Amino acid sequence: MITQAIDIIGKKWVLLIMYQLLSGPKRFTELEAEMAISGRLLSERLKEMETEGIVTRHMFPEIPPRVEYELTPKGKAIEPVINQIYNWSSDWLKQQKSE
Numbered sequence: 180m181i182t183q184a185i186d187i188i189g190k191k192w193v194l195l196i197m198y199q200l201l202s203g204p205k206r207f208t209e210l211e212a213e214m215a216i217s218g219r220l221l222s223e224r225l226k227e228m229e230t231e232g233i234v235t236r237h238m239f240p241e242i243p244p245r246v247e248y249e250l251t252p253k254g255k256a257i258e259p260v261i262n263q264i265y266n267w268s269s270d271w272l273k274q275q276k277s278e
Contacts, residue, residue, distance in 0.1 A: 187231055188257070192216055192224050197254060198261050200234065204249040228254070 188194055199205060199213055211221050225248055228234040233254035239245040
C-alpha cells in the first residue's frame with residue numbers, strides 16, 4: 180500500500196501542487212506562477228492527480244474560459260501529512276544551520 184501512495188505523491192511537484200491547493204481552488208496560471216513550474220509539466224501532473232481522484236477540475240462557462248483546480252476530499256486528507264513534512268523539514272533545516 181505505501182509503495183502505491185509513494186508512486187502517486189512521490190512524483191516531482193505533486194506534493195507542492197497539493198500544498199498550494201490546500202488553501203482553496205486555484206487557476207492554472209496561479210499555480211504555474213507560484214511554483215515556477217513549466218506549463219506542460221503542471222498540466223501533466225494535474226491530469227495524473229485528477230485521474231487518481233486527488234484533484235477536480237472545474238470549468239466555468241465564461242469568456243475567456245476559466246478553469247480552477249481543487250483538492251477532492253481524498254486530496255484534502257493528506258493535509259496532516261503535508262503539515263508534518265513541513266514541520267520536520269523546518270526542524271531539520273534549523274538543526275542543520277546550527278551545526
